[in-house]
Amino acid sequence: MQRIPVIYLLFCLVILSSACKKGLEDINVNPNKSQVINPEFLLSTSLINTAYDYQEDAYFDKPASAGRYITMVRNEGNDKFDWGPQSWDGNYAKLSVNYEMMDQAKKQNVPQYIAVGKILEAFNFAYLSDLFGDIPYTEALRLKEDRILHPKYDQQQVVYPALLQSLKDANDQLATLTNGVDATADVMYGGDPLLWRKFANSLRLRMLLRISKSYVPAFTDMQAIINDKVKYPIFESNADNAEVKYLGDVGANSWPGGPMANGFEEFNKRKPSKEIVDALQQRNDPRLGVWIAKVDSLSGGTVDTKPYVGVPNAIPAPYDYNGGTVHISRLSDMFKSNSHPMVKATMMTYAEVCFILAECVQAGKITVAGKTAESLYYDGIGASMKYYGVDQAATDAHYYDQPSVKYNGTLEQLIGQKWIAGFLKGAEAWFDNRRTGFPKFVLGPLSASTSLPKRYIYPTGERDTNNDEYLKALTQFGPDKQTTLMWYLK
Incomplete structure (x- = not known):
């Protein structure tokens, strides 16, 4: 629709x-149209x-x-x-x-x-x-x-x-x-x-x-x-997620990064942040390649020679970062399409619910039958991995065994994984940072605050x-x- x-x-x-003036009700009613x-x-x-x-x-x-x-x-x-x-x-x-x-x-x-x-x-x-x-x-x-x-x-x-x-x-x-x-x-x-x-x-x-x-x-x-x-x-x-598909047939029904909605130039103004790209790379996260495109050129980067390069926020001339456009990543192609099965208008996800419960159980505020904070934490990560089709890749690469990923009972780790799983799925990362102080974002030298x-x-x-x-x-x-x-x- x-x-x-x-x-x-x-x-x-x-x-x-709207109410009609007294005496004009009858002549203002169209007998052939529903009121x-x-x-x-x-x-x-x-x-x-x-x-x-x-x-x-x-x-x-x-x-x-x-x-x-x-x-x-x-x-x-x-x-x-x-x-x-x-x-x-x-x-x-x-x-x-x-x-x-x-x-x-x-x-x-x-x-x-x-x-x-x-x-x-x-x-x-x-x-x-x-x-x-x-x-x-x-x-x-x-x-x-x-x-x-x-x-x-x-x-x-x-x-x-x-x-x-x-x-x-x-x-x-x-x-x-x-x-x-x-x-x-x-x-x-x-x-x-x-x-x-x-x-x-x-x-x-x-x-x-x-x-x-x-x-x-x-x-x-x-x-x-x-x-x-x-x-x-x-x-x-994930089948319960509150999300609506994009039809992609006209601009109003298209993903806002797609050409029908805003065109490539508007898409190209938005680069993945250095913080999310670095977080994914540090964890060898298989969602990296799903969400982020490799740089166009691996040689010539002035500060970062890795295949995926995010741009810091609030810096001078961000378009020239790392030597310019060919040395910084774009979002992946699915974010510049009019519609894509993994790009929907999302209001809430199962992964988020898992992290909400994990946080509350971890803090000792509630109990969940048959679950621990640790199992709920892994459920949240796993739900996100499955949504993007990389759950088996994560298991094969021993993603969960890494020291940075293996559950350690800290709020910082839990909110960090919730932030990653919520990539471009709402304002929750901002609201969680206000509430918990995590993730510890870098403001940037030109921040007005x-x-x-x-x-x-x-x-x-x-x-x-x-x-x-x-x-x-x-x-x-x-x-x-x-x-x-x-x-x-x-």
């Missing part, structure tokens, strides 16, 4: 749902745009630089962390479409779309809060119904528990409903309610770990999920159109700076 532009769809929704939108059509749009935009951030935008997967060799602002105010219009546009889907589902008595909508809503609102901190939540999306033009900001410590409850409710609803969502509209899970429940509960694990420093019930709630996998199923293999940004700065438009609520928010949140810690990081 093709991706529908959000702005166009929102325009249609406004036209369909409602079926939820399944809105689901496909909400799901595709959620997955595609989240993935585009992870490859094309600031999370890719903050996670040290990508180095920009042109237009280097992302790498230098001089980010400035960021827009959230696209985030709220997706939430508006999803909200309309749930509203139509309620009116048409198809509750399965409400349940799935709650999961997508929680994913999008959580990501917004992860990026900014306190956000408009309870009064957001209520312009049409309640004419709220200036929504208040809700504190993160209010938003996150509400989203966690919404995910729990969605799981419980899907467990009792007899009808699933339309399989053709659900481009991720084909309408399978069990897979949606696994996503909801796995997402709960991610979110609970993220806020565990500041949220007392976090590990108790995680243990409740783990103790009853019938009631609270979670990801059990002495540390990785802790958040996005609120959009400029908020000061122009919602200034009173914006200023009220800052009295509780703190200065609107990249360095201000949000609730769960304090």
Whole structure:
């Protein structure tokens, strides 16, 4: 199914749902056209745009630089962390479409779309809060119904528990409903309610770990999920991954590095970072050749003569590093295709769930029947290796026996492997670094900050159109700076 532009769809929704002036209702009704939108059509749009935009951030935008997967060799602002105010219009546009889907589902008595909508809503609102901190939540999306033009900001410590409850409710609803969502509209899970429940509960694990420093019930709630996998199923293999394929037929449905979406020159501005390339080479990691291309010329490199060369972040003239383009690696060819079976719009993976559980078991916060922190750590690595078709190569090369890979019980090692497994699969590397300090990324000499940004700065438009609520928010949140810690990081 093709991706529908959000702005166009929102325009249609406004036209369909706007109230007519009294006395004009009848003449403004087209008897030959439906006055409602079926939820399944809105689901496909909400799901595709959620997955595609989240993935585009992870490859094309600031999370890719903050996670040290990508180095920009042109237009280097992302790498230098001089980010400035960021827009959230696209985030709220997706939430508006999803909200309309749930509203139509309620009116048409198809509750399965409400349940799935709650999961997508929680994913999008959580990501917004992860990026900014306190956000408009309870009064957001209520312009049409309640004419709220200036929504208040809700504190993160209010938003996150509400989203966690919404995910729990969605799981419980899907467990009792007899009808699933339309399989053709659900481009991720084909309408399978069990897979949606696994996503909801796995997402709960991610979110609970993220806020565990500041949220007392976090590990108790995680243990409740783990103790009853019938009631609270979670990801059990790569087949459960929350990800959407790229069709590659038009630019809007193509991987953002492909020629239909952005062209080769845009692809060529993004090089693999030195940190990820070095980490893979030091471990003789078989994923290296899957993700990274060899340099065009092995002779003439000025600082590095290895076959794979990543570019450091925030350095002068990064395009000239190591003697120039022919002496630095590109991403592999699969990242410059319009679609590829191993390049999808990924929201969450089984590998990530393994590492989440490994971290919590290792810290002594939860127990997992039949598992140890060590076995879960290896499960996470193995899931990633299998996804990219190099699991047997890893075994044959005794990858797991290397001192740098063999489990040693440290958080640094565990998060390091989680970072590698999450290559270009979301903002988790940046968020994990904020939370744990690992991996220990190198900022670069031209970095505008002495540390990785802790958040996005609120959009400029908020000061122009919602200034009173914006200023009220800052009295509780703190200065609107990249360095201000949000609730769960304090």
